[in-house]
Amino acid sequence: MVYSRTIFTVKGMAKMMRKQSGFTLIEIAIVLVIIGLLLGGVLKGQELITSARVRNLISQQDGVKAAFFGFQDRYRALPGDYPGAQANTNIPNVAATLGGNGDGQILNTGAANEQTIAWTHMSHAGFLTGSFNMGTATDAVAAANTPANTYNAFLQLVYDNVYSVIVGDPAATARHNLKTGNQVPVEIMTEVDRKVDDGNPGRGSFRFSVYLGAGTAPTAATCADLTAGNWLTTSGQTNCGAASLF
Numbered sequence: 312m313v314y315s316r317t318i319f320t321v322k323g324m325a326k327m328m329r330k331q332s333g334f335t336l337i338e339i340a341i342v343l344v345i346i347g348l349l350l351g352g353v354l355k356g357q358e359l360i361t362s363a364r365v366r367n368l369i370s371q372q373d374g375v376k377a378a379f380f381g382f383q384d385r386y387r388a389l390p391g392d393y394p395g396a397q398a399n400t401n402i403p404n405v406a407a408t409l410g411g412n413g414d415g416q417i418l419n420t421g422a423a424n425e426q427t428i429a430w431t432h433m434s435h436a437g438f439l440t441g442s443f444n445m446g447t448a449t450d451a452v453a454a455a456n457t458p459a460n461t462y463n464a465f466l467q468l469v470y471d472n473v474y475s476v477i478v479g480d481p482a483a484t485a486r487h488n489l490k491t492g493n494q495v496p497v498e499i500m501t502e503v504d505r506k507v508d509d510g511n512p513g514r515g516s517f518r519f520s521v522y523l524g525a526g527t528a529p530t531a532a533t534c535a536d537l538t539a540g541n542w543l544t545t546s547g548q549t550n551c552g553a554a555s556l557f
Contacts, residue, residue, distance in 0.1 A: 391429030
């Protein structure tokens with residue numbers, strides 16, 4: 312009896328061990344393939360989203376620059392800086408009070424926010440899609456009078472030196488430029504710079520800028536290395552901005 316019970320116990324244990332056996336190599340391989348496909352799909356999806364955002368930002372910048380030069384060519388003046396009396400006569404639905412001083416520079420004169428009026432001039436002249444309007448010449452920047460980037464930060468078309476230079480280079484000088492607006496992830500800025508310029512945030516025609524289009528102003532320390540001349544792509548910073556120099 313003792314012997315037979317021992318045999319039964321051994322057989323039972325063997326059966327339990329067979330039931331508790333792990334995955335086969337084929338099953339493990341299938342799971343790994345599925346995981347690989349899922350990860351690949353996620354990474355590819357992120358890559359497509361990033362590419363779309365890069366194209367969108369470049370397209371927006373190109374569109375505004377085309378509008379700027381188109382306006383200049385038609386009216387022999389700069390949008391925003393174009394005197395109000397002439398704008399009222401030559402541009403549909405633009406009040407005589409909405410104009411600049413005609414000095415060839417788009418800036419805030421105190422009497423007029425020319426950099427904001429510029430959007431009214433270009434949109435009513437048909438160079439920009441959408442309709443941007445100002446009530447008075449000194450209205451603050453708002454959604455009604457200024458376009459924004461895809462991260463809801465306002466753009467700026469202005470004559471200033473709010474853009475970066477590489478450490479050791481001459482200081483930035485005032486010139487007309489188009490700000491992308493801030494709140495743009497650093498990896499997007501990096502790709503845009505590589506595609507339209509030289510990839511250097513302190514040189515060329517596309518550079519880092521601290522311009523505040525919404526929220527909190529970006530800082531160079533978290534977006535760009537202005538000694539080495541690189542965007543800090545791996546920092547994960549989500550609040551960067553740049554300026555396209557004309």
